[in-house]
Amino acid sequence: MEATKAKTHPQEAEARVIRRRPFKGGIFLLRLKTDPPLGLIQPGQFVMLRGEGLDPLLPRPFSVHDQEGNYLDLLIQPRGRFTRYLSQIRHGERLILVGPLGRGFPQPEKKKPPFLLVAGGIGVAPFGLWLKMFGPAPLIYGARSRQDLIRLSFWKALARPLILTTEDGSLGQRALVTSPLQEALKKGPRTILACGPTPMLAAVARLAQETNSPAYISLEAQMACGTGLCLGCAVKARPGGYLHVCQEGPVVLAEEVEFD
Amino acid sequence: MIDLSTELAGLRLKNPVLLASGTWGYGQELSQYLDLSLFGALVTKGISLEPRPGNPPPRLVETPCGLINAIGLENPGLKAFATKIIPYLRRFKVPLIANIFGESPEEYVTLTAELSSLVDAIEVNVSCPNVKRGGLLFGSEPAELARLVEKVCQAASVPVIVKLPPKTLGIGELAQVCEAAGAAALSLINTVPAMAIDLHRRGSRLGVISGGLSGPVIKPIALKLVYEVVKAVKIPVIGIGGITCATDVAEFLILGARAVQIGTANLISPRAGSRILQDLPPLLSELGVSSVSQLIGSFRSE
């Protein structure tokens, strides 16, 4: 089993904004319709998205949260210039998208340890598509505070069980996602799929190693192209050299990454 | 019919649009989006004698209308380039220009000698530290640059293009010493040395302190330097810097550039190059010319 490579050819497409649905805490869901339609997207794959002008200059990477027919859902947290622009965007506006890109999460196979999904903050985004495609699995979803945990009824309907954590204890367990993960791993090895901030991924990688559980993590890196042209998205690899997140990732086996 | 063809250092190019070194991988990824055989020529990513892993991340920062990169010239080295990459790129049947760099004149010479039989021209990146001279750039000092270019030209059996750094004072002199040393053409500009600061960490936003700025923000600088160099030498000049559309191409041609290279635009959109090529003929008609050569050097200085 390895991170799954795109079966669909990536392409550049026009993307129309169909809907923008804001949640508490600033995160919003963007539904896009692409022309031409993208083929089947693997959970964990991403798209590069940009506006029509040259400011911001470069496209930005976003995981595909859900795909329904010709529609694509992205779950976005405003962070800087482009994501703030998207947070105000209106129905019908035009964006340009390239995708689907990168390698996604593996799918269930017989005779493998059961899956366990671990999400930190906006890192929950790719698991929408995964759970819809491959059926229920346990999801540990953590964030700083309750307002950062979004779409809870959506996750409740898809995950079995849904375990919530917050750092301030305002919803679910007062803990980091790694403590329910540690509990769950006591029952035996699991195939962990994780997406979230880098320190969380490093902690997940450690727990996975201690329990002999395979862990697939979705990496973040600054990207210029997302398509393998610039070699900008390097992340330190084990035993040496670099991985290119947009090509070998974003989903990689945790043991391939050197966290320092 | 608009005639897009141009001539450069003895190479006939079907059009003046080339892909710039380091901005289109080695072709495999980009050819998913467009046909590489459309272009006038392909300039491959900088190759060194030995493989190089590149710089620690972060390697990229976006600034207003620009990109600072500190890739650190990551590349698989001469051997893999010669045995794997060149054969793949040859299928596109367009002139191949190999961009090379070394840490000593000897490295440049070896690369040139080895690659001469495999590609149609060599582009020499001189924005590299000369290790023996304590990190001084080859491209910064005229006498040193002249010696390097002379050695490379002696070792070469194909035309040698020197890629100049964006030296805002004395670029004409650098261009002239390259011409005198035997360069068949000049390309400019390479990225502009630049930094970006992380306020909270009070450090650099790149894994190494500084990098090279590219993209639309450098186009005005590139235009001025191409203007200077075209005046200073007789050999052809290739304009590079912030080109994202056909209009940008025309601006460089008007100044006298015989061809251009598209860099950061490929990263913005993998289809940028083909869109530029598509838009060029209608733009030329609009400008009242029927060939690229009618536009080249049509700049009016009065």
Ligand SMILES: Cc1cc2nc3c(=O)[nH]c(=O)nc-3n(C[C@H](O)[C@H](O)[C@H](O)COP(=O)(O)OP(=O)(O)OC[C@H]3O[C@@H](n4cnc5c(N)ncnc54)[C@H](O)[C@@H]3O)c2cc1C
């Ligand atoms: C494979 C991948 C998938 C992603 N999926 C999603 C997603 O589904 N939803 C979502 O909201 N975000 C996602 N991101 C992060 C998203 O790409 C960034 O938030 C976005 O690029 C910020 O753009 P901006 O113009 O708003 O911010 P900028 O103005 O460019 O930057 C604002 C701040 O955010 C930081 N930043 C920018 N890009 C990144 C990055 N890639 N990683 C970490 N910090 C960054 C900058 O350093 C800066 O401090 C993903 C990133 C990657 C690499």
Ligand SMILES: Cc1cc2nc3c(=O)[nH]c(=O)nc-3n(C[C@H](O)[C@H](O)[C@H](O)COP(=O)(O)O)c2cc1C
């Ligand atoms: C990511 C990246 C990598 C580059 N690598 C090289 C290289 O290996 N050799 C070289 O001579 N120039 C390299 N360049 C410089 C470009 O070829 C070009 O000169 C520069 O980016 C300016 O053009 P632009 O503004 O159109 O990008 C690189 C530029 C970028 C953005």
Ligand code: FES
């Ligand atoms: S972002 Fe350009 S190679 Fe990965």
